[in-house]
Amino acid sequence: MTSILFVGDVVGGLGRRTLHGLLPGLRAELEPGFVVVNGENAAGGLGITPSIADEMFAAGVDVITLGNHAYHRREILPYLDGHDRIVRPANYLKRHPGRGVAIVERDGVRLAVVNLVGTVFLKAARSPFDEIESVLGGLDGQADLVLVDFHAEATSEKVAMGWYLDGRVTAVIGTHTHVPTADERVLPGGTAYMSDAGMTGPRGGVIGVKKEQAIQSLVDQMGVRFETAEEDPWLMGALIRCGAPPAALSIEPVRRAWAPER
Numbered sequence: 001m002t003s004i005l006f007v008g009d010v011v012g013g014l015g016r017r018t019l020h021g022l023l024p025g026l027r028a029e030l031e032p033g034f035v036v037v038n039g040e041n042a043a044g045g046l047g048i049t050p051s052i053a054d055e056m057f058a059a060g061v062d063v064i065t066l067g068n069h070a071y072h073r074r075e076i077l078p079y080l081d082g083h084d085r086i087v088r089p090a091n092y093l094k095r096h097p098g099r100g101v102a103i104v105e106r107d108g109v110r111l112a113v114v115n116l117v118g119t120v121f122l123k124a125a126r127s128p129f130d131e132i133e134s135v136l137g138g139l140d141g142q143a144d145l146v147l148v149d150f151h152a153e154a155t156s157e158k159v160a161m162g163w164y165l166d167g168r169v170t171a172v173i174g175t176h177t178h179v180p181t182a183d184e185r186v187l188p189g190g191t192a193y194m195s196d197a198g199m200t201g202p203r204g205g206v207i208g209v210k211k212e213q214a215i216q217s218l219v220d221q222m223g224v225r226f227e228t229a230e231e232d233p234w235l236m237g238a239l240i241r242c243g244a245p246p247a248a249l250s251i252e253p254v255r256r257a258w259a260p261e262r
Ligand SMILES: [Fe+2]
Pocket: 009, 040, 041, 067, 176, 177, 178
């Protein structure tokens, strides 16, 4: 059966260079059937632009997922309506640009990718729990495998979603915190679960921001202009090996430092 390489939030130009620097080697080594990348921070740390999305698709990324920064760059709005392999949270307002589900097919296997946003510290138009019910109902046999990128702050909300969907989807992978968790496992019903995949970008900052600026903002409690950090780039994500649809056989973290050639 196939496998899915999921890559956590790509942060800024360094994150993009890390993704594009490491992806060819990861493809050769892991031979994923599908590659899904969260791109919500790909443009200077906030949002994504059409050219950045095009570059990811040209590199063979099958689906781009987003999150609470989906609409930060206004130029992406028409692109979201015009491209069916980039998804914003499904539980945003229905009249918002874009869609929350993408279906891609490879070698006769159809993968649905769903983006959902959590409700703890984040805005959603509808409950992610209600929303996934209508999404799964709407799929109506159009997909063999289902991957849910649950973009949420609280591990409790994410763990609950994992249990809620256990046995009904292939994987529930959390994003948004930019910090990877060590709780990856296949739940008893066959759903691969991980609370957060981590980020792809500078580990030498504070979840992607220059550490001096992040520290200053906390110490001084005054406004500070944030820039993306440029130190210690890593790619973080997970490889999900799939079994009899929709089940997963295994999930393992993928975390690689990137050393650009000088
Ligand atoms: Fe993010």
